[in-house]
Amino acid sequence: MNANEPVIKAEKLTKRFGNFVATDAISFEVYKGEIFGFLGANGAGKTTAMRMLCGLSIPSSGTARIAGFDVYRQTEEIKRNIGYMSQKFSLYEDLTVLENIRFFGGIYGLGNQQLKLKSDALIERLGLQPEAKKLVGELPLGWKQKLAFSVSILHEPTIVFLDEPTGGVDPVTRRQFWAMIYEAASNGITVFVTTHYMDEAEYCNRISIMVDGRIAALGTPGELKTQLNESSMDGVFYQLARGAKNSG
C-alpha cells in the first residue's frame, strides 16, 4: 500500500437510529502509520462511528473503505485486517497470559507455528516470562493494558482501533503505553485512538473532534489551537464541545 494512500477513507458516513442521527455524514481520511486521535464528548457519536469503521455495524448511508475494504460488503475482510482494544474489554481474566495470546492470535487467523513463535517473542519482549502461566486477572491493570495492546497487533494489522486504552491507568504506565503506540506507528501500523485525556490528544499526528454526530474540527493539534485561538487542547475541546446538544 502506498504511503499516501488512505487506509481509512470515510465519505459522508452516516448512521441513523429511527429519527436520531448518531453519526451525521462524516468524511475524513487516515494515512498509513498515522496516529489519529478520535475525540468527542460522551454521546457525540464516536462509538457508533467506530463500530462502522470496524465492520460491526452497517452504515445507513455514505461510504467507507478500511484497509481497502468496503464497510457494507467486506466486513469479514475488515475484521481480519484490523486490531481492536478497549479499556472495558481486552483480555479474558480467567485465562493465563499465554492462553490469551494464543486465543486472540487464533481468532485473528495466525497458524499454530506462527502463534508459538510470536507468543514466545511477545512474552519475552514484555518481560512477562514469570507471569506467562498466571491468570491475566492477577496482573496489575497497567500490565494488562500493555499486554492487550500487544495482542491486538500480534497479527500485524493495517489498523489498530484503541477505545480509551489508558483510562484509569497510572501516569507512568500511561506514558509507557504511548511509547508502545509510537513504536507500532513507526512500524507502519495506523493507530486510531479515542481518549478523554487532553494531554494525549497532543501525542497524535492529527485529531478530529466530534460534536453532535459531526466532525467539528480536524487537523494537527497545532493547527486546531491556532484555528480556535486557544493555548491548549483542553481549551480547544471546551470551545467545541460546550455547545453540544447531545452531550451529558
Added chain:
Amino acid sequence: MVTVTNITKTYNKGVVKAVNNVSFSVAKGELFGLIGPDGAGKSSLFRILTTLLLPDSGTATVAGYDVVTDYRQIRSSVGYMPGRFSLYPDLSIEENLHFFATVFNTTVKENYHLIEDIYVQIEPFKKRRAGKLSGGMKQKLALCCALIHKPTVLFLDEPTTGVDPVSRKEFWEMLKRLKQQGITIVVSTPYMDEATLCDRIALIQQGRILSIDTPQGIVAAYPGQLYAVKARDMPRVSQVLTTYTPPFINYLFGEYIHVDSQGMGDRNPTELLRGILTQAGLDGIEVTPITPTIEDCFIKLLTT
C-alpha cells in the same frame, strides 16, 4: 467527620493487599479527594467506610460511628455513589428517586433543595427508564439518589471515570455547590487534574497513601525544579534527554516534556538543557521553568 486508622484489607487469603495500613481523616464540610489509578485500593476504602466490606484490621469512623459495630447508623446517614451504575434500570428517573427517598424514610419534597440544581437538568426525561439514559444523565441521577436523604457525608467513587472533560467540569461545579451546603464529600478519581479542585487530597497507589496534603501543599513539597521543554522534533528531545549521561528524568506532558532539575548540580538548568539540545542538532527549542502539576508530583512519588 471521617477517621481512618491503620486500615488494612486483603483479598485472596492475604495474597492481594488492596488497602495497606491506611490512615487519614476528613473534617466536617471538607471536600476530600482520593487520587490514584485503578487498583490503588480506592473502592475497597469506600466500601469499608460505607460498611459494605469489613477491614482485616484497623478502625474507622464515619460521623462518629464505628464502621463495624455501628453499621446501621452509618447506612442511614451517608450517601454512596458506587463506581458502577447501581440504580434500577427498569425504573424511571422519577421512580428511582422516589424509591431511594422512601427507603430512607423521607420524601423527595423534603430535601428537594439539595438536588434541585442537578435534578432540573434531567427532569425533562423523568419518565425515561434509568437503563435508557446517557452516561452523563445516569451520573446526575445517581448523585440525586445519593443525596435525597440529606446525608452528612457523601461518598463518590470515581464519579467522573470515562466522562468527557466538559461533563467532568460540570460535575465538579455541582460538587462545589454541595460543599457550600455543608455536606462533607469524599470523592475518588484517577484524573490527576481534578485533584486541584479538592480541599485536601490523598495520593494513593497499590493500597498505600503516598502523600496527604492540600493540592498546593503537595505541589510545594516537590523536590527540585521542573522545566517544560519543547523543540521541533519531540520524540528526539526525549531520546536525547534519556540517553544523556547521567540521564535526565523526563516525562511527556502534552506538547511539552517536563524535565526534573535533579542531577544538574550547580549548572544553570535552562542553559544546560538548551546547550544539550542545540548540540544534538535540534531547533525551535523552548525551555521554561514551571510549577509542577499534581501529576508531576504523583510520578515523582511513584518513582522515588
